[in-house]
Amino acid sequence: MKRLLLIALGLVYLTSGNISAQPTKKLEKADALYNAGAYFDAIALYRDDIDKIKDKKELSLYLFKIGNCFRQIGEPRQAEQWYEKAIRRECPNPKVYYYYAEMLKMNEKYDLAIEQFQKYKVLVPNDPLAEVGIQSCELAKQWIATPAGYEITNMRAINSKFSDFSPAYASTDYNILYLTSSRNGTVGNKTSAVTGENFSDIFITELNNKGIWSAPKPLDETINSQFDEGTPSLTPDGNNMFFTRCKVSKRNKLGCQILYAKQSDQGWLTPKELELAADSMIVAHPAISADGTELYFVSNIPGGNGGLDIWKITRQAGSEEWSAPINLGPQINTPGNEMFPYIHPDGTLYFSSDGHPGMGGLDIFKAKKNDEGQWVIENMRYPVNSTADDFGIIFEKEREAGFFSSRRNGGRGADDIYMFYLPPINFNMIGKVIDEKTRTTITDATVKLVGSDGTIATMQTQSDGSFRFNLVPNTDYVIVASKKGYLNNKAKETTKGLTKSQDFNVSIALTSTAKPIEIPNIFYDYDKWELRPESKEALDNLIQILNDNPNITIELASHTDSRGSQEYNYELSQKRAQAVVNYLIENGIATDRLKAKGYAQTQPKVVDENLAAQYPFLTPGTVLDKKFIDSLTNEDQKETVHQINRRTEFRVLREDYQSSGK
Known part of the structure; x- marks a missing residue:
């Protein structure tokens, strides 16, 4: 589904240049598949006859196309090799340097990637994505060295060797999960020329009282069809669902639509299409707000900022009439692609992007509006994000926990679903007050804790000179120790920027005033x-x-x-x-x-x-x-x-x- 949207977007970013020489029959067929977005099928045909091309420029453009194919089906290591071959043969399309850099970044070759982004920047100085790429490489190295505190677990019980992604909660107790999958057992059960996998369907899995998720089963044919279905979003009660359907063929791009279905006692009723754009356009990745009055989605309808943008429509509570689409604007949307929106019950918007600075491929971002109504964007950082595609995040309402999708190394298949959880962060200050000369502990010294958040706490040291305070995140602290007959002394600590629980061991030495x-x-x-x-x-x-x-x-x-x-x-x-x-x-x-x-x-x-x-x-x-x-x-x-x-x-x-x- 992710790649289908990029394919349906068109080939404006993939143009390889004019090829004037007469291609072979296989190359002609490969070009037709390529132009229709059937990248998986095109690769084999290109590779069969690539050695028959003698002209260096012509060969470089075909090598560039093969690189594009591998990039679009999510094979960055293969794509890197083919882009490098194209560059060695002096490919005239400057975009080869950008895509080569992107693949190097996804393969964690950050310094080499920066070199290629810089070459592309010289050739296309007006493309802001070059500078974003350079910044992304620098940030990725920092984020891997200082990971956020999330614990990440691959959901092997529900993942397959095929693509499994875009989870969605379907019950208020979070025990029913919908997901998109191209595993065996899909309704169409046909292989996609785009991905080489089955057309995707929406599946359901449930958590039993032993904490075990059931084997995912496809929804019935009321929802799933011979085409690609996926990226469901449900209202909190699980009775209203929005999802994407993409119709594709080997020769044509048919676009994507959002469908809406209600659930009855007998199951899901026949879905209806939300008529937001022409059938050839992309309208996908719905995300319904908790109160049902806002629907966020992804589209390439006119009026956007780049490739795929995030839009929204609104309605009055209880109404079926939606407003005209509203673009979220350049603070959210970039010249790249913004996809997979999710609106948290607290109003925070989560989405994936390859246009904001990130670690590689799609990264997950969170966005909140400040007091001036401006979006403040924050990368979720490593380990939620990786050098691969990371997308389709969902949250429980009251906890920093949920699921997301990733194509990172170590999974069961292509895209996998991961569980994430942010453990409560506990900071403790454990200290002693001692005599500066004798190094012996000082009993009944007064220790005062002052925090930048306004916290003030005071205690006396125990018989062993010890004291202890609980600290809170994102706060600077000053600790002052005093006792009659001694000079006051202090220490400083901070919890700012810390994402994991930590104990601070502090020793404060007091100097006696009895002697010079x-x-x-x-x-x-x-x-x-x-x-x-x-x-x-x-x-x-x-x-x-x-x-x-x-x-x-x-x-x-x-x-x-x-x-x-x-x-x-x-x-x-x-x-x-x-x-x-x-x-x-x-x-x-x-x-x-x-x-x-x-x-x-x-x-x-x-x-x-x-x-x-x-x-x-x-x-x-x-x-x-x-x-x-x-x-x-x-x-x-x-x-x-x-x-x-x-x-x-x-x-x-x-x-x-x-x-x-x-």
Whole structure:
């Protein structure tokens, strides 16, 4: 059914150029089949006599036609090979590069596909599909690397080795499913020259109380005929059905129509055709809204935007009179093909397209109207979409679950039906608050969670320092931990862009205010007090600490090594401490929160566990005074100790500061 619509659309996109040489009888017959859209039957005839063509240009055009045939029957690997052969023989039709790129994309050869799209873009710069193809290749790589959270299952119990597609719910409990299939047992039971399979019919399958779907059975001949039937859409009660019938022959294109049938106690009544266009036109893929007042469909009637467009008709509740067709416009419809619409009970429109950026072939898209009444289009991404054709999606009303059709690798046949389900997404934050120095846990610390969605939650840490919060999707979070005697600290997490459940493990270290806190990496030139540029990053961290702890005032203490006179070092260290204070004031810290103090060499550093781990010649508890330095015989070790003593620290003076507001 999908390919029949593209075939019935006509050959405007498949024109191969004029072939002037006299073809063989088989090639003449193949051309007649090709022009009627009987691609499957045409392939064998083309291949039989292709080696009899000696002219390179003429041969390239026939190779292009064979590529088109394989593309239309859904064989992208074969199509890729024939397009490549056509290009090697300098096919004059620029469309060969576009279709070759499309097949490369469907075969996941994205970089090669981009090259061919670019060649086509040079030859046909006004075709927007070239840029869409390039963008699609880039997006496909991203989407495969970061899949959406849907779980996908092939419905092997109801699929066959033939095409099975376009499922439709036929009951409010979702236990009756209609589908389109070309499996054995169809009413016509004849092989289509288009696809090489049986003409398709509408089948029914039911879910039993053990959760097993029955073997699909065709509806009776009231609905199914010797032609192709498919793509059913039913009202929620299952009593009104719209479906497509395409009449085809080996020599003519007869178009597609939408039929409408009501169900009685004896079964389906004789369907009636919705007269929306001439018989030679495509009118197909109906999708009825839940309230029955809107019917979306696919057509090539005049006034569209490209190949196949999505249209709709409307009616008053209870009326049988439909409005004139309304095109959904260029936000939905592209120069490519838009097909298989489905209207969700919540008003979301789902459809398939090869004209919007996608992974390959037809991709499934969702569309919602914003506050301004404009459609916002979103690709359903991998794994709902694949590099093959993906189409014909349906949903349960209350759950992100349902069925769709796909021609992807790994199925039972050509097109297969897949079940999809989006599991509930759960995000948990599991954290601990610890002492920054001792790494021990802190009990009864206050942890505050602030979300970008307005969420605010507070709790106390347990005896093991732990805390836990439940998070929601698409939200940024800040987590602030505090306790008296410690500086506040925070962490950040986000659930934005995440499509699978996840636990966030967070550890927040609090620094005790009981002892001076060293500010690392504060550098000055020798005998200078001006801050060097590399010192400012560490001071920016101090600014953040002061902003996170607006209730504290601090003393900035600068220390020198023991070299030089104590009087001189007092003055130097005071200027260095004041330089730090000045920098903080310049960056918005209130003056009355800061005090500068130079200590010269009067407070040598005491070795802690961290220093001892960094310098094995030092022992925890050692005072790095002049006596200890003089005891060292290694000059490099002496210089290291001098460097350790040259430091800037801060200590908390008060924890009850209140801004004056000035």
